[in-house]
Every structure is written in C-alpha cells, then in structure tokens.
Ligand SMILES: [Zn+2]
C-alpha cells in the first residue's frame with residue numbers, strides 16, 4: 001500500500017500541477033509527464049538556490065516521471081481541492097483506452113459548467129451542435145454521433161421556423177425572417193472560437209478527419225443529461241434509443257460497432273470487443289442473434305467508410321465546397337427510400 005499521508009507535503013510543485021490542470025480541464029498520464037518533468041526541474045532548482053540541496057540539479061527527463069509520481073500528484077491535488085467542492089474524476093477513453101482525468105466542480109451540473117464563461121448565444125449554439133450529434137446525425141440508418149466543422153457552421157444560427165427539410169440549400173441565406181428572433185446566432189469566426197474552446201476545455205474532441213464529438217469527460221459528466229434529453233423514457237427493453245450503451249462495459253458508445261440489424265440496439269466499443277467475444281462461442285448478437293460483422297459502425301466511420309464519402313474525397317481532394325458529412329448522409333437516406 002502507498003503511504004499517501006505526509007510523505008509528500010503539499011508544496012509549490014503541487015500548486016503548479018493544479019494550475020496546469022485547471023488550465024487544461026482534463027489530463028492523461030502522457031499529457032502530464034512533460035508538465036511534471038518541468039515542475040520537478042523547477043522544484044529541484046528552487047531547492048538548490050535556497051540551499052536545501054547540495055549538488056546542482058540536472059533537468060528531470062520525461063522518462064523519469066513515473067505513473068506513481070502522477071498518481072501521487074493527482075491524489076495530493078484531489079485532497080487539496082475537495083474543501084472547495086472540486087474533484088478529479090477518471091474515465092476511460094472509448095477509443096484509446098487511456099485514463100482521462102477531469103477537474104470537476106461537484107456543486108454544479110455539467111450543463112451549468114459548460115455555460116460558465118459562455119454567452120446565451122454560444123450556449124444555444126452548443127445545444128444545437130449536441131442536438132445534431134444525438135438527433136439529426138444519429139438515426140437507425142446512420143449513427144454518426146459527431147459533426148464536421150462545415151455542418152457545425154451551418155448551426156451558427158437557429159434554423160428558420162418553418163423549413164426543416166434542407167432540400168434547398170440556398171434558402172437559409174436569403175431568408176431574413178429568422179432574424180427577428182431574440183438570439184441572432186454566431187458569426188463563422190465565433191463558431192470556430194467556441195468549438196476550439198470546447199476542445200481546449202476537454203468537452204469536445206476533434207478527430208483527424210475533422211469531426212467533432214463528445215469527449216470522455218463530456219460523456220461521463222453529461223451521461224444522465226443525454227439519456228434524459230434524447231432517450232424515450234417509456235421505450236421497452238431492447239428498443240432503439242438514441243443514447244446506447246456498450247454491451248461489455250455499459251458506458252455510452254459514440255464510437256464503436258453496432259449490430260447489423262438496424263432496429264437492434266446492441267453496441268460494442270472496439271476496445272471492449274476482444275474480451276467480450278473471448279467468452280463466447282460464436283460472433284452473434286447476444287440479443288437478436290444476427291451475425292456480428294464488426295463492419296457496422298457507430299461514430300465517424302459510419303460516414304467515412306461509406307462509398308459516397310470516399311467518392312467525394314477522391315473527387316474534391318480533401319474536402320470540397322460542400323460538407324461531405326451532409327452529402328454522405330443524404331445519399332444514404334436516399335438509398336434507403338428504395
Ligand atoms: Zn465498452
């Protein structure tokens with residue numbers, strides 16, 4: 001057992017670590033290593049200057065910062081902040097399996113924390129983006145659960161009241177009627193700024209392909225809120241719901257695999273599947289017995305693995321004038337009509 005009582009008194013190095021933590025919102029061991037290395041180096045130099053240390057210190061290298069160092073700093077900082085209704089919570093990243101540590105205010109709910117430092121306009125935009133992830137881009141046909149920058153930009157203002165079907169893309173520009181609403185919406189530059197802020201604070205993640213999704217922190221902190229907002233309370237066991245949970249670990253799945261049967265709600269994280277199938281004789285859905293292919297995706301692969309997305313990328317180099325997310329979804333929905 002570790003003696004975490006008084007072996008490491010709380011000192012300036014802990015304060016510096018807490019400061020770095022507060023600036024980031026979330027941290028993994030690998031992100032903390034260079035920070036702790038710099039803190040240890042500065043601490044050694046302080047000790048040397050003040051005469052508490054005899055030999056001149058050399059800089060602490062990244063590789064010298066151990067998991068134990070990190071754990072001890074996390075637990076020391078946790079103890080120090082608890083009187084202020086703050087807490088460090090750990091969750092597992094659903095793709096990388098890394099442990100992600102988040103600094104949480106325990107007196108307010110996550111939505112309130114999201115709203116801190118954001119204007120009503122910005123929060124309305126954040127709500128539209130989360131709605132798009134969990135509603136518009138999360139159907140039995142396609143569970144994308146993320147959004148690209150171009151689609152997010154289209155959500156900078158609330159949609160005009162009457163037209164919900166965007167079969168005419170030009171309509172939203174010329175139509176001045178929605179301008180009479182109390183909230184005018186954001187400028188494109190403000191949209192970018194809000195999205196960047198959400199990523200920096202550890203609420204959103206941005207993938208290499210440019211898709212924004214909820215981070216491990218957001219999924220943990222907003223778990224109940226998401227279920228209340230997007231799932232039907234009176235749906236029967238096994239019925240399709242917008243927020244679904246991993247058959248293995250019971251956490252929300254926004255990136256992973258789905259049952260081939262469209263109406264079946266069994267989902268698995270990629271990182272959970274090995275352990276899940278190891279104990280089973282055949283790869284079949286535990287609920288509906290459909291063959292489990294591993295090729296039916298939840299998350300951005302639901303888009304990026306489609307024929308039309310790949311075609312669009314080939315045609316336009318990287319990303320063309322229109323959003324490939326919107327195109328791919330529209331193509332998939334059209335193909336569905338037949
Ligand atoms: Zn899982």
Ligand SMILES: [Zn+2]
Pocket residue numbers: 259260261264265266285286287288289290
């Ligand atoms: Zn199934």
